Amino acid sequence: MFPFIQVGPLSLQSRGLILILTAWIASTVFEHAAPQSGIKREEASSLSFLAFIVLIVAARIGYIMQYLPVYLSMPQAALALDANTLSWPIGLAAMVAVCYGRIRRRHLSLLGVLDALAMGLPFIAAGLALANLASGDGYGAPAQLPWSITLWGASRQPTQIYELIAAVGIGIIIWRIKPTREGQRFSIFVALYAGSRLFLEGFHGDSTITWGGVRTVQLWSLVILIIAVLLTRRLGQRASPPHSTGER
Amino acid sequence: MSDANWNRLLVGIVLLGVLWIYVSRVPVEASNTPAPATPQTGFTAPDFTLKTINGQSMTLSSLRGKVVLINIWASWCAPCKAEMPAIENVYRRYRDSGFVTLAVNSTIQDNQADAVAFAQRLGLTFPILLDTDGTVTRLYQVRALPTSFIVGRDGKIRDVILGGAMNEATIASKIQSLLSEGAH
Numbered sequence: 001m002f003p004f005i006q007v008g009p010l011s012l013q014s015r016g017l018i019l020i021l022t023a024w025i026a027s028t029v030f031e032h033a034a035p036q037s038g039i040k041r042e043e044a045s046s047l048s049f050l051a052f053i054v055l056i057v058a059a060r061i062g063y064i065m066q067y068l069p070v071y072l073s074m075p076q077a078a079l080a081l082d083a084n085t086l087s088w089p090i091g092l093a094a095m096v097a098v099c100y101g102r103i104r105r106r107h108l109s110l111l112g113v114l115d116a117l118a119m120g121l122p123f124i125a126a127g128l129a130l131a132n133l134a135s136g137d138g139y140g141a142p143a144q145l146p147w148s149i150t151l152w153g154a155s156r157q158p159t160q161i162y163e164l165i166a167a168v169g170i171g172i173i174i175w176r177i178k179p180t181r182e183g184q185r186f187s188i189f190v191a192l193y194a195g196s197r198l199f200l201e202g203f204h205g206d207s208t209i210t211w212g213g214v215r216t217v218q219l220w221s222l223v224i225l226i227i228a229v230l231l232t233r234r235l236g237q238r239a240s241p242p243h244s245t246g247e248r
Numbered sequence: 249m250s251d252a253n254w255n256r257l258l259v260g261i262v263l264l265g266v267l268w269i270y271v272s273r274v275p276v277e278a279s280n281t282p283a284p285a286t287p288q289t290g291f292t293a294p295d296f297t298l299k300t301i302n303g304q305s306m307t308l309s310s311l312r313g314k315v316v317l318i319n320i321w322a323s324w325c326a327p328c329k330a331e332m333p334a335i336e337n338v339y340r341r342y343r344d345s346g347f348v349t350l351a352v353n354s355t356i357q358d359n360q361a362d363a364v365a366f367a368q369r370l371g372l373t374f375p376i377l378l379d380t381d382g383t384v385t386r387l388y389q390v391r392a393l394p395t396s397f398i399v400g401r402d403g404k405i406r407d408v409i410l411g412g413a414m415n416e417a418t419i420a421s422k423i424q425s426l427l428s429e430g431a432h
Contacts, residue, residue: 003391003392003410004391004392004410013410013411063421066421067417067420067421067424070417070420070421070424071417071421074415074416074417074420077415077416077417077418078417080415080417080418082414082415082418084407084409084414084418084422085417085418085421136288139288152284152286152288152291153284153285153286153291154284195261198265198268198269199268201272202268202269202271202272203272206290207274209273209274212273213273213275213276213278214269214270214273214274215269215272215273215274218265218268218269218272219269222261222262222265222266222269225261225265226258226261229254229257229258229261230258233249236249
C-alpha cells in the first residue's frame with residue numbers, strides 16, 4: 001500500500017495521481033483509435049475534453065445539491081473544489097448524457113465512438129485496480145493463501161492484483177480482435193469486464209450485500225453481461241458494413 | 249456463430265453466473281461478525297485513550313453513540329492550522345446533536361508547547377489530545393497531516409479524509425447524515 005508519494009515537502013495522494021494519469025492515457029488512446037472508427041481525431045479530442053469538464057463540474061454540482069441546506073448556509077464553500085466533495089455517480093451520468101447529445105448534434109457514429117472508447121477503457125480498469133492497490137480500497141476477503149497480502153489487519157485475497165491482471169487480459173483481447181461490425185469491440189469489452197467483475201467480486205471483502213448474503217455487484221454484473229452478449233449477437237446479425245478505415 | 253451456439257453461450261453464462269453468485273455469497277456468520285478495528289472505512293475505529301492538554305483522559309470507545317471526528321494534526325502543518333477554525337465552527341454548531349471532535353495532536357512529531365499555544369490562541373473548545381508517544385499516529389497509519397476519520401454512532405469509520413484544509417461545508421456534509429442515524 002502506497003497511499004502517498006512524497007515530492008519534497010509535498011505528500012501527493014497516489015490514488016488521485018494514478019487516476020489522473022489513467023484518464024489522460026485512456027483519452028489519448030481514444031483519440032488515436034477514433035480515426036479507425038471513422039471519427040476525426042480533433043472531434044475525439046474535443047469530446048474527451050468536454051467529458052472531463054462535465055464530469056468534474058456535474059460531480060461538484062451533484063454533491064452540492066445532495067447537501068443543499070449546508071451549502072445554502074455557506075454559499076462561498078460551493079466554489080472550493082475538494083476531491084472529497086464530488087458525487088461521481090451524478091458526474092458520470094451527466095457526462096454520458098452531454099456526450100451523447102454532442103455525438104447526436106455532430107452527426108457522429110455512436111457505435112464508432114464507443115468502439116474507439118473501448119480501446120482506452122482497459123486502461124481505466126487497470127488504473128482503478130492500481131489506485132485501489134495504492135490506497136488499500138477494494139480489498140479482498142480474509143484468506144490464508146501463499147499469494148495473500150496483509151492489509152487492514154488481516155491476510156487477504158489480493159483482489160486489486162486480480163483485477164489488474166484481468167484488465168490487462170481484457171486489454172490484450174480488445175486490442176487484438178478484429179470486429180466485423182461497428183459497436184462489437186465495445187460490446188465485447190462490456191461483456192468481458194462485466195464477466196470479470198462477476199467472477200472477481202466473489203473474492204472481495206468490501207462487497208455491499210443484499211438478501212441471503214448475495215453481493216449486489218455480482219447481480220448487476222450478470223445482468224450487464226447478459227445484455228452485452230445479446231448486444232454482441234445482435235450487432236453480428238446486422239447487415240451494416242464494418243468500420244471504414246479513413247476519417248470522415 | 250450460429251443461433252444455437254449463441255443460445256448455448258447465454259444459457260451457460262446464466263447458469264454459471266447464478267451458481268457462482270450462490271457459491272461466493274457472503275456467509276451469514278461472516279456478515280454478523282463485528283468488523284475488526286483498523287483505520288479504514290467500514291471497519292471499527294481502533295480504540296485509544298489519550299490525555300488532553302488539560303490532563304484529563306479521553307477514551308474513544310466511551311463516545312460510542314456519538315458521531316466523532318478524529319482529526320490528527322500538528323502545529324507546524326499549515327493545512328492543519330487552516331482547517332481548525334472550520335472544525336471549531338462545526339463542532340459548536342452540532343455538538344448538541346451528538347457530534348464530538350477529538351483533535352489528536354501528533355505530539356511525537358510536534359512540540360507540545362506550540363500545540364497548546366495554538367489551541368489557546370484560536371480558543372478551541374473541543375478536546376485537544378496529545379499523542380506524545382505516537383501510538384495513535386501509528387495505530388491510525390497516518391502518513392500525511394492532517395488526516396481525519398469520521399466515526400459513526402456505531403463506532404465504525406464512515407469516511408477518511410486525507411489532507412486538508414477542509415472547509416465547514418465539507419465537514420458538515422460528511423456528518424449530517426450520520427447525526428440523523430439512530431440518534432441516542
